[in-house]
Amino acid sequence: MPLSTQSQGDDEQYVLVANLDNARNLSNILKAITFKDHAIFTATTNGLKVTVEDSKCLQANAFIQAEIFQEFTIREDLVAFQINLTVLLDCLNIFGGTTTPGVSTALRMCYRGYGYPLTLFLEEGGVVTVCKINTQEPEEPIDFEFCSTNVTNKVILQSESLKEAFSELDMTSEVLQITMSPSQPYFRLSTFGNAGNAHYDYSKDSDMMELFKCTETQTNRYKMSLLKPSTKALALSCKVSVRTDNRGFLSLQYLVRNDDGQICFVEYYCCPDEEVEEN
Amino acid sequence: MHCIVTGGNVKVLAKAVHSLSRIGDELYVEPQEDGLALRSVNSSRSAYACFLFAPLFFSRYSITSGDNFRCKMAIKSVQSVFRSLTTLEKTVEKCHIDLDKQKDRLTFTLHCKHGLLKTHNLSFQDSESLQAVFDKDSYANVFRAQPRLLVDTVVHFPPSLDEVTVSVSDERMWVRNHVEEEAEASKAMLTELCLASDEFDHFAAQAHNSVTFCLKELRGLLVFAESTGLPVSMYLDEPGSPVVLSVTDSVLEGNFVLATLSDDPSLRKNSSKGAHTAAPPPPDDFMNDDMDSYLIAMDTSIAPGPSNTGPPPPSLSGDTRSKRPAAVSHKARILIEEAEEEETDDLDRLPNKKFRSLFFGSVLPPSSQLSTQPMTSQEVLASDSEEEN
Numbered sequence: 001m002p003l004s005t006q007s008q009g010d011d012e013q014y015v016l017v018a019n020l021d022n023a024r025n026l027s028n029i030l031k032a033i034t035f036k037d038h039a040i041f042t043a044t045t046n047g048l049k050v051t052v053e054d055s056k057c058l059q060a061n062a063f064i065q066a067e068i069f070q071e072f073t074i075r076e077d078l079v080a081f082q083i084n085l086t087v088l089l090d091c092l093n094i095f096g097g098t099t100t101p102g103v104s105t106a107l108r109m110c111y112r113g114y115g116y117p118l119t120l121f122l123e124e125g126g127v128v129t130v131c132k133i134n135t136q137e138p139e140e141p142i143d144f145e146f147c148s149t150n151v152t153n154k155v156i157l158q159s160e161s162l163k164e165a166f167s168e169l170d171m172t173s174e175v176l177q178i179t180m181s182p183s184q185p186y187f188r189l190s191t192f193g194n195a196g197n198a199h200y201d202y203s204k205d206s207d208m209m210e211l212f213k214c215t216e217t218q219t220n221r222y223k224m225s226l227l228k229p230s231t232k233a234l235a236l237s238c239k240v241s242v243r244t245d246n247r248g249f250l251s252l253q254y255l256v257r258n259d260d261g262q263i264c265f266v267e268y269y270c271c272p273d274e275e276v277e278e279n
Numbered sequence: 280m281h282c283i284v285t286g287g288n289v290k291v292l293a294k295a296v297h298s299l300s301r302i303g304d305e306l307y308v309e310p311q312e313d314g315l316a317l318r319s320v321n322s323s324r325s326a327y328a329c330f331l332f333a334p335l336f337f338s339r340y341s342i343t344s345g346d347n348f349r350c351k352m353a354i355k356s357v358q359s360v361f362r363s364l365t366t367l368e369k370t371v372e373k374c375h376i377d378l379d380k381q382k383d384r385l386t387f388t389l390h391c392k393h394g395l396l397k398t399h400n401l402s403f404q405d406s407e408s409l410q411a412v413f414d415k416d417s418y419a420n421v422f423r424a425q426p427r428l429l430v431d432t433v434v435h436f437p438p439s440l441d442e443v444t445v446s447v448s449d450e451r452m453w454v455r456n457h458v459e460e461e462a463e464a465s466k467a468m469l470t471e472l473c474l475a476s477d478e479f480d481h482f483a484a485q486a487h488n489s490v491t492f493c494l495k496e497l498r499g500l501l502v503f504a505e506s507t508g509l510p511v512s513m514y515l516d517e518p519g520s521p522v523v524l525s526v527t528d529s530v531l532e533g534n535f536v537l538a539t540l541s542d543d544p545s546l547r548k549n550s551s552k553g554a555h556t557a558a559p560p561p562p563d564d565f566m567n568d569d570m571d572s573y574l575i576a577m578d579t580s581i582a583p584g585p586s587n588t589g590p591p592p593p594s595l596s597g598d599t600r601s602k603r604p605a606a607v608s609h610k611a612r613i614l615i616e617e618a619e620e621e622e623t624d625d626l627d628r629l630p631n632k633k634f635r636s637l638f639f640g641s642v643l644p645p646s647s648q649l650s651t652q653p654m655t656s657q658e659v660l661a662s663d664s665e666e667e668n
Contacts, residue, residue, distance in 0.1 A: 198359075
């Protein structure tokens with residue numbers, strides 16, 4: 001309450017104002033994509049998109065729809081800036097990230113526009129903290145040109161079973177190979193490590209498999225180091241969709257439920273490892 | 280080889296692998312007529328463990344008879360197949376183990392719930408035979424206890440503790456931590472537990488002996504025994520003779536053989552490299568042991584005669600297999616190796632290497648097994664010079 005009354009008059013100065021009663025609804029999902037320091041924030045009337053990229057081969061996006069926020073006001077069609085994600089997360093958790101039920105940190109995020117810092121008002125138990133984080137010129141996020149029409153194979157799995165496989169993946173393997181096929185082995189994750197190779201096969205008839213639409217047999221390899229961060233998103237999610245297109249690009253989409261049961265999405269795009277020829 | 284493990288036995292197999300990993304870095308796999316043998320030995324050859332799973336342990340066990348196949352692989356790789364024991368219990372329905380000789384691969388296939396199939400193709404190397412020679416039935420002291428008793432005893436010692444000394448009398452067993460002679464009295468903490476014979480399921484102490492062995496390797500067995508609920512049998516003999524701990528049930532047998540320090544403290548202190556003859560043996564056995572050792576040395580064709588280094592200091596009985604090597608140095612907990620840690624003198628090393636072959640072969644003149652043993656020991660010369668722990 002103190003936050004909203006304070007800044008009523010200032011609102012016209014801000015191109016973006018977003019309020020959340022529980023800052024964890026933002027910070028938890030951002031943790032799923034924090035593998036690099038910097039993130040690109042893009043806000044539209046639909047909500048907030050946060051993008052993190054790695055070596056031009058991997059892109060992670062977190063989507064927080066406008067409906068998740070208690071208030072989401074945007075005065076321009078598109079507001080974008082680049083910010084240090086690690087610092088932002090530190091600020092969002094400034095009250096220590098307590099999980100006492102009923103106690104949460106309220107957040108009011110304000111941005112005046114190009115060149116201005118992102119201002120965060122955080123309140124918990126009557127204590128208010130104001131954080132101003134410098135913003136930078138936003139880089140253009142890579143367009144992986146991944147569109148549904150080019151998707152050759154798609155499966156939707158319950159995260160629980162995939163979590164088990166990912167936690168056991170042989171990290172001495174440089175690549176993670178994903179095979180998707182309308183015939184055996186249907187959906188296979190493979191590693192090639194020091195001790196030998198390992199395969200995790202998911203049958204299309206498995207009760208963990210919610211959707212199985214594979215049109216052709218495809219085997220692609222992706223750098224393990226690039227995909228490893230996606231485990232965080234997997235851990236938060238309840239369902240994951242795995243899609244590959246005709247170029248072998250990988251799209252992983254995670255359905256995440258926040259503290260209040262609302263749905264947010266995290267997606268990862270990854271380029272195939274070029275050295276390996278497909279078989 | 281093709282075998283299938285189902286249900287709860289998968290977890291038992293996994294636990295056996297994990298407990299073998301506490302002994303050594305490599306897992307020796309040998310499918311035999313009487314079952315699948317999984318073995319491990321530590322780098323200094325002072326601890327050896329073997330699990331034999333009878334054909335009935337498996338829902339299917341088929342091997343090519345007369346094959347004499349054996350291999351070894353990094354135990355970490357096998358552990359990674361059975362990484363999460365709780366998950367294993369909940370989700371694994373059966374485990375297939377298949378050998379592909381053409382590709383030099385051992386394949387573990389875990390059939391899990393929800394239609395998930397995990398396949399691990401592990402590469403292996405051909406290996407020499409690894410078999411410790413011990414005759415626990417000839418041991419003077421035999422005990423059997425529920426694993427809980429031993430676990431509760433061992434918990435009193437810090438994880439960093441290397442060695443414990445177990446002493447037995449007619450009615451009691453004492454377990455205390457072993458403190459090196461050189462340790463300062465002010466810094467040493469002595470912990471001693473006394474167990475009464477009625478705490479054991481079986482307690483037969485014919486000889487009042489006191490043996491010292493490494494605790495770390497014992498813990499591996501205890502973890503296995505506790506999870507399977509099988510009673511642990513302990514076989515003790517004279518110092519120098521390895522202590523054997525076993526768990527048995529109708530379909531499996533696990534044996535942990537741990538070398539013990541041979542000498543009593545007074546001898547140990549004076550024993551040093553190359554000074555075998557100089558080491559003063561226990562006064563009462565002095566003359567006999569000297570003679571015994573010498574005679575034993577002359578008898579065995581393996582050892583080229585310890586003449587260049589002098590007969591090893593005493594062992595208390597004529598059991599050549601285990602005694603001699605242990606007596607050589609004061610860190611003689613290792614049956615064969617012991618001298619490695621203290622000695623840099625090459626001359627001294629040679630006899631010890633030969634002694635190792637005694638542990639793992641038989642004392643009789645060359646058999647096929649023996650012909651490989653000395654080779655092995657010589658090969659391992661370099662690595663054995665490493666300090667244990």
